[in-house]
Amino acid sequence: MSAISGPNGPGGAAEQFKQFSDQFVEDLNRIPGVDEVVIKRVFREIREAPPEERFTDSVRIFIEELQDEVDDFDSDEFDVQVLEDLAPILYDLFDPNIEETEEESLEVVLEDREGAELALIMSIFLEKLSDLLASWYERSVSNDEAAEDLPSIMLALNSRLVEFQEEDSKTLYEDLIEDVVYANYYLAEATDRPTPTHPSELSDRRMQKQVLTMGATKAYRELDISLSRGAELAGMSLDEFEAALSQQGIQPTQGPDADEELYDESEDWF
Amino acid sequence: MVDSPIVLDTGVLSSFLVAGWFENLDFIVPEHDLVATDRVWNHEFEPHNGVSDVPVWMDVREPPDQIDTDVPGKLSNADWSCVALAEVEEGTVITNDKPMKEVCHDRDVEVRWGTKFMLQVFMSCGISQDEYDEGLPAYIDDLYLPPEVEEELGQKSK
Numbered sequence: 001m002s003a004i005s006g007p008n009g010p011g012g013a014a015e016q017f018k019q020f021s022d023q024f025v026e027d028l029n030r031i032p033g034v035d036e037v038v039i040k041r042v043f044r045e046i047r048e049a050p051p052e053e054r055f056t057d058s059v060r061i062f063i064e065e066l067q068d069e070v071d072d073f074d075s076d077e078f079d080v081q082v083l084e085d086l087a088p089i090l091y092d093l094f095d096p097n098i099e100e101t102e103e104e105s106l107e108v109v110l111e112d113r114e115g116a117e118l119a120l121i122m123s124i125f126l127e128k129l130s131d132l133l134a135s136w137y138e139r140s141v142s143n144d145e146a147a148e149d150l151p152s153i154m155l156a157l158n159s160r161l162v163e164f165q166e167e168d169s170k171t172l173y174e175d176l177i178e179d180v181v182y183a184n185y186y187l188a189e190a191t192d193r194p195t196p197t198h199p200s201e202l203s204d205r206r207m208q209k210q211v212l213t214m215g216a217t218k219a220y221r222e223l224d225i226s227l228s229r230g231a232e233l234a235g236m237s238l239d240e241f242e243a244a245l246s247q248q249g250i251q252p253t254q255g256p257d258a259d260e261e262l263y264d265e266s267e268d269w270f
Numbered sequence: 271m272v273d274s275p276i277v278l279d280t281g282v283l284s285s286f287l288v289a290g291w292f293e294n295l296d297f298i299v300p301e302h303d304l305v306a307t308d309r310v311w312n313h314e315f316e317p318h319n320g321v322s323d324v325p326v327w328m329d330v331r332e333p334p335d336q337i338d339t340d341v342p343g344k345l346s347n348a349d350w351s352c353v354a355l356a357e358v359e360e361g362t363v364i365t366n367d368k369p370m371k372e373v374c375h376d377r378d379v380e381v382r383w384g385t386k387f388m389l390q391v392f393m394s395c396g397i398s399q400d401e402y403d404e405g406l407p408a409y410i411d412d413l414y415l416p417p418e419v420e421e422e423l424g425q426k427s428k
Binding site for chain 2: 108109110111112113116223224225226227228229231232237238239251252253254255256257258260262263265267268269270
């Protein structure tokens with residue numbers, strides 16, 4: 001069978017991500033004191049840093065760039081608590097929109113086979129952003145000391161969103177994969193969860209496989225797709241995908257159900 | 271009477287194989303055509319299960335070219351090939367996958383649970399009691415059945 005045709009999609013995951021990116025920049029502009037032009041320039045600098053630096057040291061880059069861009073800004077007097085205090089504001093502002101776009105991206109998996117892979121990656125990217133915001137919010141309202149780790153991850157991910165709003169990226173697919181893998185690692189580290197293999201030890205292919213597996217297990221958990229479809233999305237055999245689901249505590253949806261009659265001797269099958 | 275051809279998906283083929291009942295499937299032939307699609311056999315089943323030759327009692331067929339659906343991403347290419355073949359040839363899909371069964375229902379394609387199919391083969395003497403007892407643990411281990419269903423399977427005898 002060479003093709004499965006479906007309805008014309010709503011423009012695909014890329015279009016949704018662009019809309020989300022536009023909304024994100026619009027929401028940023030609503031924060032008092034934010035100058036859109038300066039912020040975009042700062043995010044560009046963050047984006048151009050190597051991934052290790054981007055996900056661990058973006059606060060420093062952010063502060064240094066603001067020092068250059070804003071006349072009365074003194075980096076020596078900058079206290080990371082200022083960023084920490086922003087966490088609840090950013091959470092309330094962005095999280096509802098993130099969740100909505102995350103769900104819409106995932107729905108593309110059902111409707112558009114060609115765009116499914118990119119949709120999965122975008123959905124996972126947004127899931128990491130949402131996890132990050134939630135973790136940062138929780139820390140900000142607790143008595144835990146402010147630190148640069150979560151804001152750095154936040155800035156790294158946001159720099160990708162702003163890039164998408166500015167231009168048509170030719171390497172979006174690869175960039176999103178790298179961002180998800182790095183965010184996944186450093187978010188686990190910052191929140192004292194078991195860390196996966198460090199991204200620097202992973203090949204591009206391994207990173208892609210990690211992200212597609214995360215996406216496929218998420219799709220299986222949240223959409224009503226078949227086990228074979230999940231394995232297809234993850235690029236795995238059925239057995240491999242079942243193992244991946246098991247690692248996440250997800251059980252395949254198989255029948256018959258307990259309340260069904262298993263055998264009816266009056267039914268003549270053969 | 272189940273409609274022929276009987277179209278088996280990868281999960282059903284695998285579960286019969288791990289239980290040691292794969293060759294028992296010839297019980298159904300020649301009264302019924304036992305079929306796997308090309309997508310299922312050559313892309314999903316054969317590469318990962320070490321069964322290199324198509325059994326003489328099974329037919330591997332290519333389904334028609336295109337299937338129209340609002341949810342093309344709900345099933346895999348292999349799944350859709352089973353649905354397409356059964357739809358065109360008015361056969362019956364055998365599967366243990368709930369989303370797959372839902373799609374068959376939505377498209378008015380005859381469909382049966384793989385485990386019910388297995389029990390029918392067993393109770394019709396296509397699998398002996400000894401073979402059933404020996405293979406059942408592996409069969410259950412290969413699937414994700416409710417405990418009540420597992421318990422009922424363990425109590426079956428002829």
